Amino acid sequence: MRSETAPAIRLEEYQPPAYRIDTVHLDVQLDPAATTVTATLSLARQAGTKAGTPLVLDGDELTLTGLKLNGEELGSQDFTASADRLEINAPPASPFELTITTQINPGANTKLMGLYRSSGTFCTQCEAEGFRRITYFLDRPDVLAVYTTRLEAPKAECPVLLANGNLIETGGVAGSDRHYAVWHDPFPKPAYLFALVAGDLAQVPDRFTTASGRDVELNIYVEHGKEGLCDWAMDSLKRSMRWDEQVFGREYDLEVFNIVAVSNFNMGAMENKGLNIFNDKYVLADPDTATDQDYANIEAVIAHEYFHNWTGNRITCRDWFQLCLKEGLTVFRDQEFSADMRSRPVKRIADVRLLKSHQFPEDAGPLAHPVRPRIYHEINNFYTATVYEKGAEVVRMLKTLLGDDSFRAGLDLYFDRHDGQATTIEAFLACFEEAAAIDLSRFALWYEQAGTPVVAVQSEYDPERQTFTVKLSQEIPPVPGQKSSKPAVIPLRFGLIGPNGEDMDLSAPEGATVSGDVLVLDKAHQEVTFRDVASRPVLSLLRGFSAPIRLSQELQPDELLFLAAQDNDPFNRWQAVQTLAMQDLVRLSSLIRRGDSGKPSEDVIRVMGSVLTDTSLDAALRAQALTLPSEADVAQEIGKDVDPDAIFAARRLLREAIALSHGSELLPLITSLAPAGAYSPDAEAVGKRALANRALHYYAASGDDDAARLVWDRFVAADNMTDRLAALTLLVHDHMAQEEAALDHYRKRHEASSLAMDKWFMTQATAPGDRTLDKVRALMKHPLYDSSNPNRVRSLLQSFATGNPTQFARADGAGFELVAESVLAIDKRNPQVASRLLTSFRSWRALDPQRSVLAESALLRISSCEDLSRDSRDIVDRTLQ
Ligand code: PHE
Numbered sequence: 001m002r003s004e005t006a007p008a009i010r011l012e013e014y015q016p017p018a019y020r021i022d023t024v025h026l027d028v029q030l031d032p033a034a035t036t037v038t039a040t041l042s043l044a045r046q047a048g049t050k051a052g053t054p055l056v057l058d059g060d061e062l063t064l065t066g067l068k069l070n071g072e073e074l075g076s077q078d079f080t081a082s083a084d085r086l087e088i089n090a091p092p093a094s095p096f097e098l099t100i101t102t103q104i105n106p107g108a109n110t111k112l113m114g115l116y117r118s119s120g121t122f123c124t125q126c127e128a129e130g131f132r133r134i135t136y137f138l139d140r141p142d143v144l145a146v147y148t149t150r151l152e153a154p155k156a157e158c159p160v161l162l163a164n165g166n167l168i169e170t171g172g173v174a175g176s177d178r179h180y181a182v183w184h185d186p187f188p189k190p191a192y193l194f195a196l197v198a199g200d201l202a203q204v205p206d207r208f209t210t211a212s213g214r215d216v217e218l219n220i221y222v223e224h225g226k227e228g229l230c231d232w233a234m235d236s237l238k239r240s241m242r243w244d245e246q247v248f249g250r251e252y253d254l255e256v257f258n259i260v261a262v263s264n265f266n267m268g269a270m271e272n273k274g275l276n277i278f279n280d281k282y283v284l285a286d287p288d289t290a291t292d293q294d295y296a297n298i299e300a301v302i303a304h305e306y307f308h309n310w311t312g313n314r315i316t317c318r319d320w321f322q323l324c325l326k327e328g329l330t331v332f333r334d335q336e337f338s339a340d341m342r343s344r345p346v347k348r349i350a351d352v353r354l355l356k357s358h359q360f361p362e363d364a365g366p367l368a369h370p371v372r373p374r375i376y377h378e379i380n381n382f383y384t385a386t387v388y389e390k391g392a393e394v395v396r397m398l399k400t401l402l403g404d405d406s407f408r409a410g411l412d413l414y415f416d417r418h419d420g421q422a423t424t425i426e427a428f429l430a431c432f433e434e435a436a437a438i439d440l441s442r443f444a445l446w447y448e449q450a451g452t453p454v455v456a457v458q459s460e461y462d463p464e465r466q467t468f469t470v471k472l473s474q475e476i477p478p479v480p481g482q483k484s485s486k487p488a489v490i491p492l493r494f495g496l497i498g499p500n501g502e503d504m505d506l507s508a509p510e511g512a513t514v515s516g517d518v519l520v521l522d523k524a525h526q527e528v529t530f531r532d533v534a535s536r537p538v539l540s541l542l543r544g545f546s547a548p549i550r551l552s553q554e555l556q557p558d559e560l561l562f563l564a565a566q567d568n569d570p571f572n573r574w575q576a577v578q579t580l581a582m583q584d585l586v587r588l589s590s591l592i593r594r595g596d597s598g599k600p601s602e603d604v605i606r607v608m609g610s611v612l613t614d615t616s617l618d619a620a621l622r623a624q625a626l627t628l629p630s631e632a633d634v635a636q637e638i639g640k641d642v643d644p645d646a647i648f649a650a651r652r653l654l655r656e657a658i659a660l661s662h663g664s665e666l667l668p669l670i671t672s673l674a675p676a677g678a679y680s681p682d683a684e685a686v687g688k689r690a691l692a693n694r695a696l697h698y699y700a701a702s703g704d705d706d707a708a709r710l711v712w713d714r715f716v717a718a719d720n721m722t723d724r725l726a727a728l729t730l731l732v733h734d735h736m737a738q739e740e741a742a743l744d745h746y747r748k749r750h751e752a753s754s755l756a757m758d759k760w761f762m763t764q765a766t767a768p769g770d771r772t773l774d775k776v777r778a779l780m781k782h783p784l785y786d787s788s789n790p791n792r793v794r795s796l797l798q799s800f801a802t803g804n805p806t807q808f809a810r811a812d813g814a815g816f817e818l819v820a821e822s823v824l825a826i827d828k829r830n831p832q833v834a835s836r837l838l839t840s841f842r843s844w845r846a847l848d849p850q851r852s853v854l855a856e857s858a859l860l861r862i863s864s865c866e867d868l869s870r871d872s873r874d875i876v877d878r879t880l881q
C-alpha cells in the first residue's frame with residue numbers, strides 16, 4: 001500500500017502550549033552507538049490549562065530508558081511512551097520536574113537530523129523538528145527555555161566539547177578516560193536552536209570587541225589540516241559583527257561565538273545560539289580551491305547565520321508558519337551587508353537573478369505557496385526560495401515604502417518590544433505601522449498570496465498637452481489553492497528619461513501615490529498622468545527591481561536600446577540588455593522549434609558589443625550584462641510547451657553570433673584584465689576576472705584551434721579556482737578536444753579536496769550533449785562518489801536535474817528516470833536530500849507534451865513507492881496535483 005500523507009497542520013488551528021518549560025538540564029554521555037541523554041525539565045502548567053491536562057511530549061525514533069517525576073520513578077500506569085510520543089497522564093498542579101532518560105544511536109542516524117556523526121564528529125541539527133530525536137520535548141518554537149548542557153566523552157576521541165552559550169565548567173571524570181564540559185546559555189530559546197558538537201577538531205581562535213567594549217572570544221572549529229582555510233570566514237564574521245552594530249545597532253550578547261564546519265550537512269548552515277554549525281562549503285576557502293562565487297557565498301552565509309542572533313534567536317517564531325519572520329528578514333539583512341561590502345548594483349543583479357531563476361518558477365508551479373503558508377504537511381519542505389528570497393523582497397519593499405528612517409524606527413521598535421519572545425508577522429508589521437503611522441493591512445497581502453503579480457504597463461505622450469500618461473494594471477495568475485487574488489501594494493521605483501539621457505524633474509502626478517521616485521500601485525487598474533512633460537520621455541520602471549513582480553511593458557527596440565545605453569539606474573540598464581536578449585532568444589527558440597533557421601538580431605549583437613567596449617562601466621556589471629538569460633529563464637519566459645533543445649540551440653546561436661561579430665574586442669579583454677598581485681576576493685578583482693572569463697566564453701564559441709588553445713592555456717596556467725573552473729567548464733561543456741585531459745588534470749590536482757571535487761562532478765553533470773546521462777551513471781560508481789554525503793549528491797544529481805535542462809528533460813525520458821531512481825534510493829537514508837532533489841520536477845507541466853508525459857510517469861513511479869518518506873510524499877503529491 002502507498003505510504004500515508006502526513007496530517008495537515010494549519011495556521012488557523014494554532015493553540016498555545018498547555019505547559020511551559022522554564023529550564024532544561026541535559027546530561028549527554030556520548031557514545032557512537034549508544035548515547036545516553038538525561039534531560040531534566042522544570043515544567044509548569046500555563047495559565048488557562050485545566051489541572052490534570054495530560055502532558056504530551058514529542059519524540060522521533062527514541063528509546064525511553066528512565067522517567068522520574070520530582071525525583072520519583074514513574075509507574076507504568078502514569079505514562080505512555082512510544083518512539084514518537086511520551087504522555088504523562090496527570091501531571092501535578094504545581095510546577096514539577098521531569099527527568100527523562102533516552103538512548104540514541106548517532107552512528108546510525110543517516111537523516112542528519114538530531115544527533116549524528118559527520119566524519120567522526122558528533123554534531124546536531126535540530127531545526128525544524130530534530131530536538132525530538134534527542135529527547136522527548138515540547139518541540140515547538142514557542143516553548144522557550146534556559147539550557148544547561150553537560151557533555152561527557154572520552155578525552156582522546158573528543159577533546160573538543162561544545163554546546164550553546166558560555167562555558168562554565170570543565171574537568172576529568174575520576175577513574176576514567178572521560179572528561180566533561182558544562183555549557184550554560186542564559187538566553188531562553190526554542191529547542192530548534194539547541195546544538196552540541198564533540199570531536200577531535202582543530203580550533204582557529206580570534207577575538208572581537210563589541211561597540212560597548214565587551215570582549216568576545218571567536219572560534220572556528222574544523223578538521224585538522226584545514227586551519228589554513230578559515231581566514232576568509234573569520235574575516236567575514238568580524239565584519240558582520242561590526243556591520244550589525246553600525247547599521248542595525250545590534251551587539252553580540254555572549255562571551256563566545258563558535259562556528260563549527262562539518263562535511264555532512266543537509267542545508268547551508270544553522271544559527272544555533274552561540275554555536276553555529278556550517279556545511280563546510282560555506283566556511284573553507286583558499287584561492288586554489290574556492291571560486292570568487294564561493295568567497296561571496298561564505299561572506300553571505302557567515303553573515304546570515306550571525307545576523308540570526310537577533311532576527312531569529314533573541315526574537316524567534318511563534319510557530320513554523322512564521323518561518324519568513326526570521327528567514328526573510330535575515331536574508332534581507334545579509335543582502336544589505338553584502339551590498340555594503342561590495343558593489344550594490346552588482347549584488348542586486350545577482351540577487352534578482354537568483355529570485356527569478358529559483359523563486360519565480362516555484363511561484364508559478366505546483367509547489368507555489370504564500371511567503372507565510374497557511375498549511376503544511378512536512379515543515380522541512382518549506383525552507384524554500386519563496387520563504388527566503390521572496391520573504392526578503394517583502395522586507396525590502398517595506399523599506400522602500402516607509403523610507404530609511406521609518407524603516408529603522410520600526411525595526412528598533414520590533415527589537416525592543418519583542419526581545420525574548422516567539423512572535424508573528426502581524427506583530428512585526430504592527431511595529432512598522434506604529435513607527436511610521438501607516439496602515440499596512442493591504443501590504444500584508446504579500447505574506448498571504450502566492451504567485452508572482454504581473455504588472456502590465458502602457459504609456460502615452462501627448463505633445464500638445466505635454467502630458468505623459470501611464471496605465472498600469474496588475475494580476476496574479478492562478479496558482480494551486482488560489483483561484484482569485486486581491487491587488488497587492490506594489491512600490492515601483494521609476495524615472496522618466498528625457499532625450500538627453502537625464503531623468504526629468506517631475507511635479508506630482510495625478511492618479512497615484514508617488515513619493516520621490518516611487519510610485520505605489522495598489523489597485524487592479526491605475527492611471528497616472530504627469531504634467532508639463534516637455535518632450536516624449538522613456539519610462540524606466542521597476543528600477544532596482546523594487547518589487548518581486550513580472551513587468552509586461554511594451555517597450556520598442558529603440559527604447560530598450562536607449563535604456564541599455566542611458567538609464568541612470570544601473571539595474572535597469574542591465575535589465576534592458578537582458579530584455580533585448582530575452583526577446584531574441586524567445587523568437588529564435590520558436591523559429592528553431594519549427595525547423596527554421598533563425599538569425600540573431602543585429603540590435604542585440606550591437607548592444608553586446610557596446611557593453612564589451614564600454615570602459616566607463618564597472619567590469620562586474622559588464623560581465624553581468626554579457627551573461628545571456630539562462631536556459632531555465634528562457635523556458636520560464638516561454639511558459640508552456642517548452643522544448644529545451646530549441647532553447648539550447650537558440651542560446652548557442654546567439655552566443656556564436658556575438659563571438660563572430662566582436663572577435664577582435666574579445667581577445668584584449670581576456671588577456672589584459674588579470675588583476676595584479678596576489679589573489680583577492682574584493683569586488684574590483686572579482687569583476688575583472690568575471691569579465692575576462694565572460695569574454696573567454698564568447699571567444700571559445702568561435703570553435704577554432706586558437707580559441708581552444710587559449711582556453712587550455714588559461715586552464716593550465718590559472719593561479720586561482722575562478723579562472724581554472726571557468727576554463728574547465730568551457731573545455732567540458734563545449735566538448736573541446738582536451739575535455740578528458742582537462743578533467744584528468746583537474747582530478748589529479750584536487751583529489752584531496754572534497755569541495756574542489758564537488759565542482760568536478762558538477763561540471764560533468766551539467767555538460768550538454770546526450771553522452772552526459774551515461775557519464776552521470778558512471779560517475780555514481782566513481783570511487784569518490786559518496787551517496788551519504790549531501791554535497792556530493794547535490795554536485796552530481798541535483799546539478800544534473802536543475803542545471804542541465806536538455807539532458808534532465810531528454811525527449812526519451814531517460815533523464816527523468818535517472819533522477820526518479822535516485823530520489824527513491826536516497827529517500828531511504830536521507831529524506832530531506834531526496835525531497836529537495838524531487839523538487840526539480842516542479843516545472844514539468846510547462847514542457848512539451850512528449851516530455852511532460854514522460855516526466856509524469858517518472859513522478860508516478862515515485863508516488864507508487866510504498867514506503868516513501870513524509871518529505872518526499874508531500875512533494876510528489878503536490879507536484880502531481
Ligand atoms: N535556519 C537555517 C538558515 O537559514 C537553515 C536550516 C534550516 C538549516 C533547517 C538546517 C535545517 O540559516
Ligand code: ZN
Nearest residue numbers: 304308327330
Ligand atoms: Zn536563515
